[in-house]
Amino acid sequence: MSDYNFAYLDEQTKRMIRRSILKGLAVPGYQVPFASREMPMPYGWGTGGVQVSAATLTPDDTLKVIDQGADDTTNAVSIRKFFEKTAGVDTTEETAEASVIQTRHRIPEAELTEDQILVYQVPIPEPLRFLEPRETETRKMHALEEYGLMHVKLYEDISQHGAIATAYAYPVKVEGRYVMDPSPIPKFDNPKMEMAAIQLFGAGREQRIYALPPYTQVVSLDFEDYPFEASKADHPCDLCGAEDSYLDEVILDDAGSRMFVCSDTDYCRSRCEAGHSGRLGEEAA
Amino acid sequence: MIELNNVSKSFILHNQGSAVIPVMQNATLCVKPGECVGLTGVSGAGKSTLMRVIYGNYLAASGSVVVGGVDVAKAEPREILALRRETLGYVSQFLRVVPRVPTLDVVAEPLLAVGTPVGQARDKAASLLAQLNIPEPLWGLSPTTFSGGEQQRVNIARGFAYDYPAMLLDEPTASLDAQNRTTVLGLIDTAKARGAAIIGIFHDEAARETVCDCFVDVSDFSPKAMA
Amino acid sequence: MTPLLQVKNIKKFYGSRIGCTDVTFDLYPGEVMGIVGESGSGKSTLLNSLAGHLAPDCGEVVFDTRADGPVDTVTMSEAERRMLSRTDWAFVHQHARDGLRMSVSAGGNIGERLMAVGDRHYGSIRERAADWLGRVEISENRIDDRPSAFSGGMQQRLQIARNLVTGPRLVFMDEPTGGLDVSVQARLLDLLRGLVREMGLSAIIVTHDLAVVRLLADRLMVMKDGRVVETGLTDQVLDDPQHSYTQLLVSSVLQV
Numbered sequence: 017m018s019d020y021n022f023a024y025l026d027e028q029t030k031r032m033i034r035r036s037i038l039k040g041l042a043v044p045g046y047q048v049p050f051a052s053r054e055m056p057m058p059y060g061w062g063t064g065g066v067q068v069s070a071a072t073l074t075p076d077d078t079l080k081v082i083d084q085g086a087d088d089t090t091n092a093v094s095i096r097k098f099f100e101k102t103a104g105v106d107t108t109e110e111t112a113e114a115s116v117i118q119t120r121h122r123i124p125e126a127e128l129t130e131d132q133i134l135v136y137q138v139p140i141p142e143p144l145r146f147l148e149p150r151e152t153e154t155r156k157m158h159a160l161e162e163y164g165l166m167h168v169k170l171y172e173d174i175s176q177h178g179a180i181a182t183a184y185a186y187p188v189k190v191e192g193r194y195v196m197d198p199s200p201i202p203k204f205d206n207p208k209m210e211m212a213a214i215q216l217f218g219a220g221r222e223q224r225i226y227a228l229p230p231y232t233q234v235v236s237l238d239f240e241d242y243p244f245e246a247s248k249a250d251h252p253c254d255l256c257g258a259e260d261s262y263l264d265e266v267i268l269d270d271a272g273s274r275m276f277v278c279s280d281t282d283y284c285r286s287r288c289e290a291g292h293s294g295r296l297g298e299e300a301a
Numbered sequence: 302m303i304e305l306n307n308v309s310k311s312f313i314l315h316n317q318g319s320a321v322i323p324v325m326q327n328a329t330l331c332v333k334p335g336e337c338v339g340l341t342g343v344s345g346a347g348k349s350t351l352m353r354v355i356y357g358n359y360l361a362a363s364g365s366v367v368v369g370g371v372d373v374a375k376a377e378p379r380e381i382l383a384l385r386r387e388t389l390g391y392v393s394q395f396l397r398v399v400p401r402v403p404t405l406d407v408v409a410e411p412l413l414a415v416g417t418p419v420g421q422a423r424d425k426a427a428s429l430l431a432q433l434n435i436p437e438p439l440w441g442l443s444p445t446t447f448s449g450g451e452q453q454r455v456n457i458a459r460g461f462a463y464d465y466p467a468m469l470l471d472e473p474t475a476s477l478d479a480q481n482r483t484t485v486l487g488l489i490d491t492a493k494a495r496g497a498a499i500i501g502i503f504h505d506e507a508a509r510e511t512v513c514d515c516f517v518d519v520s521d522f523s524p525k526a527m528a
Numbered sequence: 529m530t531p532l533l534q535v536k537n538i539k540k541f542y543g544s545r546i547g548c549t550d551v552t553f554d555l556y557p558g559e560v561m562g563i564v565g566e567s568g569s570g571k572s573t574l575l576n577s578l579a580g581h582l583a584p585d586c587g588e589v590v591f592d593t594r595a596d597g598p599v600d601t602v603t604m605s606e607a608e609r610r611m612l613s614r615t616d617w618a619f620v621h622q623h624a625r626d627g628l629r630m631s632v633s634a635g636g637n638i639g640e641r642l643m644a645v646g647d648r649h650y651g652s653i654r655e656r657a658a659d660w661l662g663r664v665e666i667s668e669n670r671i672d673d674r675p676s677a678f679s680g681g682m683q684q685r686l687q688i689a690r691n692l693v694t695g696p697r698l699v700f701m702d703e704p705t706g707g708l709d710v711s712v713q714a715r716l717l718d719l720l721r722g723l724v725r726e727m728g729l730s731a732i733i734v735t736h737d738l739a740v741v742r743l744l745a746d747r748l749m750v751m752k753d754g755r756v757v758e759t760g761l762t763d764q765v766l767d768d769p770q771h772s773y774t775q776l777l778v779s780s781v782l783q784v
Contacts, residue, residue, distance in 0.1 A: 160607045160610055162644065164614075164640055164642075164644025164645070165644075168640050168643060171636050171639055171654075172633060175633055176633075176672065238648075239649060239650040240648050240649045240650075241649055241651050242650050313770075314775065315771070315775050315776075316776050316779065358764055358767050378747045378759075378761040378764075379559060379746070382559075382746050382761070399721055401714055401718045402718055
């Protein structure tokens with residue numbers, strides 16, 4: 017145990033954050049303001065998600081941290097180390113083992129269960145922000161359910177690209193009421209948001225928390241003649257052969273060779289261990 | 302149809318020492334359907350002023366100006382607008398239109414205003430323009446660029462497009478050649494025949510004698526007190 | 529006939545200074561009313577108070593709604609008022625950039641009101657946007673261009689299309705031809721006049737340009753120091769002004 021209070025934040029702060037989380041759960045999709053604290057990491061590195069995780073963790077929890085689906089990138093490793101040091105909780109890379117999962121920009125491939133909590137790091141929580149810069153106005157638009165502008169963004173997409181080109185942070189409507197930014201997850205993950213686990217969203221710089229209780233209805237916005245599509249690269253994983261997972265494209269050399277691999281490293285590893293193999297599976301292994 | 306009772310009019314020039322200029326007193330006249338009354342009097346006697354009072358363009362200071370049952374001197378703006386749309390036509394000496402609108406539409410406008418189908422309104426406008434010898438190539442152009450005589454004929458065509466029960470004609474035959482003059486007099490006769498009550502100002506004596514049933518000398522309404 | 533808009537005793541003060549006061553009038557369907565007066569006479573304050581952009585200190589602005597008949601828009605809920613301003617009302621700003629989304633294409637600008645009232649079919653939204661571009665005389669192939677690439681006159685026409693696409697019944701215009709050169713003005717006036725007649729619109733137009741009201745407005749209201757000094761038929765007020773201020777205003781117009 018270290019000299020830090022459990023999970024770094026003091027108890028008063030955690031209570032304040034928990035109140036915001038509870039309010040967020042009570043009003044799904046509504047952005048609850050909270051007094052975001054300075055954290056020992058720069059903004060953009062997940063200060064919001066870390067504060068939500070800190071307020072959520074108990075000594076019995078097992079924590080998993082992923083960054084774009086991977087457990088072993090800098091951001092994921094440092095946040096995992098941070099909580100190992102300040103909270104002394106167990107950590108894991110296996111999705112099924114974790115009780116709290118903090119994520120940056122992905123939802124794990126394995127289906128989450130009712131005893132798990134998924135914490136998202138959110139850079140800009142306001143889905144209307146790029147079209148309407150005034151905070152007073154966007155709040156009013158949420159209050160009065162004036163969401164025509166969201167479709168203007170999708171309209172612009174189709175008129176410029178022939179299809180809805182928004183590939184991540186794809187806006188959703190929660191329980192037929194609030195339009196919400198799902199954080200920059202690929203739109204491939206949008207359908208997974210109707211899940212058994214609790215989903216909490218923390219934006220540190222913007223000082224907002226919002227949440228989805230289990231089994232909340234989450235509908236991706238679209239047009240009747242341009243329906244929502246959860247798209248991914250049209251390949252199987254080159255390592256594990258999975259055809260149903262979201263893929264990262266990796267450039268291999270300067271001669272144009274490339275490979276597609278699961279962005280969820282835990283999913284890919286467990287498939288390889290179970291004997292599945294893709295195009296480059298043998299040589300990579 | 303048109304009935305004036307003791308109408309008087311004066312202008313008060315607030316910005317020039319509040320000078321009061323009386324221009325008309327106790328104007329009284331009556332025009333029945335199918336009748337054409339000619340206004341006479343020297344220039345400046347107030348013929349055009351009287352017409353403008355009847356049209357509601359000038360506000361009568363006292364008296365009543367009843368046209369088709371509406372007292373123009375007291376009516377609300379929208380009652381006067383309805384009157385101008387449906388009952389009272391006015392051919393002034395000047396054509397005032399939005400630049401850029403084609404002549405054909407300028408002439409058809411009074412018909413469109415009362416809900417005539419576009420095709421029918423344009424046909425009527427075309428036939429009037431043809432009667433008044435406006436060359437067809439000009440129909441699609443704005444009359445703002447036309448010569449004075451052409452503009453006046455467009456103005457007349459516009460005034461006669463819709464069959465108003467009451468009409469005010471300010472110098473309709475001025476500066477027209479013989480052929481067009483005959484056409485215009487014919488239009489006036491037709492209007493009379495269908496029962497329109499007309500008040501006209503004609504400097505052209507021959508025309509005056511042909512179409513007018515009686516005359517009113519506007520000098521009789523000149524304010525006597527000033528003299 | 530029920531008036532479309534009944535304005536009763538509207539007052540708006542800025543502290544102890546008068547914005548506008550004691551304004552009362554009725555506007556009937558299909559009527560176009562002009563409000564003229566010099567800068568600072570309170571005409572824009574009045575227009576903004578009527579359109580719900582400013583809360584008047586007292587008075588009523590009763591609008592004949594489609595669903596519930598005459599309702600006071602000053603006391604109705606903000607949600608209802610904003611819904612009204614997206615559907616049955618329209619507001620044309622003097623500066624097109626105040627009324628347009630400059631970072632959104634022309635088609636998106638026109639489509640916004642449609643999407644705001646629930647249209648979710650891209651094809652039909654685009655079709656109506658293209659139709660409206662045609663009606664305001666902007667070539668259809670500019671549909672995906674941003675308004676920043678348009679001339680001032682085109683921006684103003686785009687703003688009008690964006691406002692009229694939902695078929696409003698009442699249009700507020702604040703100096704719609706201000707800042708445009710005269711040939712562009714003439715085209716815009718002609719367009720507005722055509723649309724007003726074709727759609728049976730009622731409109732309230734604030735301007736200091738007397739030529740504009742002569743062509744567009746049926747009725748005129750002259751304001752000075754926050755008060756209405758004269759009202760009447762447009763040509764009557766302009767040709768036979770009764771109030772000393774109106775006489776000054778009319779006689780001050782420069783002749784070409």
